Structures are given as structure tokens and as C-alpha cells.
Amino acid sequence: MRQLKLSKAFTLMESGPVVLVTTHDGKKDNIMTVSWTMVMDFTPLFAITTGEWNHSFSALRKHRECVIAIPTVDMLDQVVGIGTCSGADTDKFSKFKLTAAPGKVVRPPLIRECLANIECKVIDIVNRHNIVVLEAVAAYLDTARKEKRTVHAVGDGTFIVDGRRIDRRKMMACKLPYGV
Amino acid sequence: MRQLKLSKAFTLMESGPVVLVTTHDGKKDNIMTVSWTMVMDFTPLFAITTGEWNHSFSALRKHRECVIAIPTVDMLDQVVGIGTCSGADTDKFSKFKLTAAPGKVVRPPLIRECLANIECKVIDIVNRHNIVVLEAVAAYLDTARKEKRTVHAVGDGTFIVDGRRIDRRKMMACKLPYGV
Numbered sequence: 176m177r178q179l180k181l182s183k184a185f186t187l188m189e190s191g192p193v194v195l196v197t198t199h200d201g202k203k204d205n206i207m208t209v210s211w212t213m214v215m216d217f218t219p220l221f222a223i224t225t226g227e228w229n230h231s232f233s234a235l236r237k238h239r240e241c242v243i244a245i246p247t248v249d250m251l252d253q254v255v256g257i258g259t260c261s262g263a264d265t266d267k268f269s270k271f272k273l274t275a276a277p278g279k280v281v282r283p284p285l286i287r288e289c290l291a292n293i294e295c296k297v298i299d300i301v302n303r304h305n306i307v308v309l310e311a312v313a314a315y316l317d318t319a320r321k322e323k324r325t326v327h328a329v330g331d332g333t334f335i336v337d338g339r340r341i342d343r344r345k346m347m348a349c350k351l352p353y354g355v
Numbered sequence: 356m357r358q359l360k361l362s363k364a365f366t367l368m369e370s371g372p373v374v375l376v377t378t379h380d381g382k383k384d385n386i387m388t389v390s391w392t393m394v395m396d397f398t399p400l401f402a403i404t405t406g407e408w409n410h411s412f413s414a415l416r417k418h419r420e421c422v423i424a425i426p427t428v429d430m431l432d433q434v435v436g437i438g439t440c441s442g443a444d445t446d447k448f449s450k451f452k453l454t455a456a457p458g459k460v461v462r463p464p465l466i467r468e469c470l471a472n473i474e475c476k477v478i479d480i481v482n483r484h485n486i487v488v489l490e491a492v493a494a495y496l497d498t499a500r501k502e503k504r505t506v507h508a509v510g511d512g513t514f515i516v517d518g519r520r521i522d523r524r525k526m527m528a529c530k531l532p533y534g535v
Binding site: 185341348351 | 363366372403481486514521
């Protein structure tokens with residue numbers, strides 16, 4: 176995986192792909208599936224909504240680190256599987272045959288099979304809304320990977336695969352931040 | 356446009372389409388383009404990130420209402436155009452040939468040309484992160500519309516169009532909320 180400029184990391188998230196989020200609770204790694212995410216700044220900052228009902232939440236709150244890993248369409252059954260069992264009784268890396276790879280900054284692992292990985296620090300938790308605010312500290316993209324299409328959760332059990340890409344860079348030039 | 360059950364409204368947003376958000380400042384309607392959005396609950400609650408730099412923000416803060424309108428790929432140039440000019444000096448409904456239609460609950464208008472519209476109340480603003488928390492109060496879907504593909508902003512001036520849809524409803528059954 177090639178390191179990606181932090182100023183480009185928000186472009187991995189803005190289109191709204193379903194993501195995997197890894198945590199480490201001091202003893203073991205875990206993974207959760209999240210589609211309730213939002214870009215908040217180009218710096219980049221991200222929000223995710225999660226809470227007590229999620230086994231990963233206590234690790235996130237206590238250790239204040241995670242990795243956002245971005246899977247592609249060929250990994251959909253793993254993504255759905257991870258989202259429908261709990262780290263309380265399952266080693267998800269083992270069950271879903273995923274490879275934990277060390278990051279550079281945070282303890283939770285990257286997922287080697289994913290298209291991209293973003294190491295994040297938890298910089299705030301807005302308790303009244305269960306919003307966890309993350310700041311990216313390192314990002315990686317697997318440029319050698321053939322399958323690059325991400326998947327978008329509709330929320331009713333169906334998923335939309337990335338279709339074609341349309342270029343409006345000229346029209347948008349005045350709005351694009353430096354470094355994109 | 357047909358009224359949609361509120362329990363299904365989050366499915367319009369969870370996949371992360373770029374959306375249009377209408378406001379009314381007491382005198383006139385305005386529209387902004389937003390791709391920094393997040394589902395927060397099935398009730399449904401949504402978050403958007405915006406702030407002082409945005410002309411719509413003062414109307415949002417003062418009048419505490421908006422409509423999230425969901426455009427499709429055939430409207431992309433309008434979506435980009437709306438995102439690259441300001442309501443401070445532009446009547447966007449007129450410039451982009453969009454039709455303001457009255458909602459049932461809030462004052463900001465629906466956009467008739469859009470695939471879906473969600474009337475929302477602002478229920479909180481998390482000032483330290485520029486997060487506006489919205490609760491949907493009514494939702495509509497244009498079931499007669501042929502083009503249903505939404506568009507996802509990458510953030511670099513390119514946009515990903517919805518591709519094919521994959522069904523994992525059986526695998527997800529244990530996680531789907533009632534009413535979806």
C-alpha cells in the first residue's frame with residue numbers, strides 16, 4: 176500500500192462508501208462495519224455515529240484510536256458478515272480471513288485486503304448524539320489493486336456499487352481545496 | 356410526489372448521495388449543495404456539516420428548518436452550479452430552472468425536479484464542529500421518475516454515478532429496523 180497525502184484522504188470518504196473500522200481494546204483487534212459516516216473538513220476530519228450498543232465503542236472511547244478501512248465490492252459478503260456479528264464473541268479477522276497489518280501511528284491495524292486505510296485519532300465524542308469525531312493522521316491506498324469499486328449501503332439490506340465516474344473538475348476548480 | 360413513510364427516509368440518505376438543501380431566510384428561498392452528510396438514527400436523524408462560510412447557514416440557524424432534496428445524475432450540472440455560486444447574489448431557483456414546491460410542515464420549499472425530498476427541523480447545532488442535526492418530519496419520493504441514479508461527490512471535482520444494486524436482505528435481516 177502506498178502512503179497517500181493527508182490532504183487527499185477526505186476523497187476516500189466523501190462519496191459515502193460503507194467502511195470497516197478497526198479498533199484495539201488493549202488485548203485484541205476488532206472490526207465493525209459503518210455506513211453512518213461524514214467528512215467534516217479537508218484537514219481531514221471525519222464523523223461516525225456509533226454508541227454503547229456497539230462492542231467497538233468502548234475501545235474507541237478508551238483508547239481513542241481507530242483505522243477506517245475501505246473495502247470494495249468483491250468484499251461485500253465480508254462487510255455484511257462483519258456488520259452482523261459481534262466482536263464480543265467473534266475474532267472477526269480470523270472468521271472473515273482478513274489480514275491485520277500494522278499502521279505507523281495508531282495501534283488498531285490496517286486491513287491489508289482493503290483498497291484504502293486511514294489511521295485516525297478520536298479527537299472528540301459528542302455524547303448527546305453518539306458522534307465520534309476523528310482526525311486522520313496517515314492514509315494509504317493500494318494502487319496495485321484491480322477492483323476499485325466501493326459499495327454504498329442503502330440501509331434496507333441492499334447495496335449500490337460504484338458506477339461510472341463523471342468529471343466536473345473545471346466547473347469545480349474554484350471550490351477545490353489546495354492539494355486535491 | 357408520493358409521501359414516503361418516515362421510517363424509510365434514512366434509506367434515501369444512507370448511501371451518501373450529494374444532496375441539495377433548501378432554506379428560507381424570511382424573505383426568499385435558497386439552495387446549497389452538500390455532500391458532507393450522515394444518517395444518525397432511523398427515527399430519522401441526519402447530520403450535515405456547514406458553517407458561517409455558507410450563505411444558507413444563517414437561515415438554517417435562525418429559522419431552524421430545511422428541506423433535503425435528492426437530485427439524480429441528469430441534474431449534475433445544476434448540482435455543481437448550485438455549489439459554486441452564492442445565494443448572497445443569486446436566485447438559484449431561477450438561475451438553475453428549478454421549481455419550488457410547498458412542503459407540508461416547513462417553510463423552505465421542496466424541489467419538484469428531485470427524486471426525493473425530506474422536510475427537516477434543525478434540532479441541534481454542535482457549534483464546535485459546525486454540525487447541524489436535523490430531524491425529518493416528512494418525506495416524499497417521485498415514484499414516476501425514470502432516472503433514479505443518484506450521484507456521489509468524490510471531493511476532487513469528480514462524481515460517481517450509482518451502478519448496479521446488490522441484494523443482501525437475507526443476510527442483513529437481523530439488523531434491519533422495523534418498517535424498512
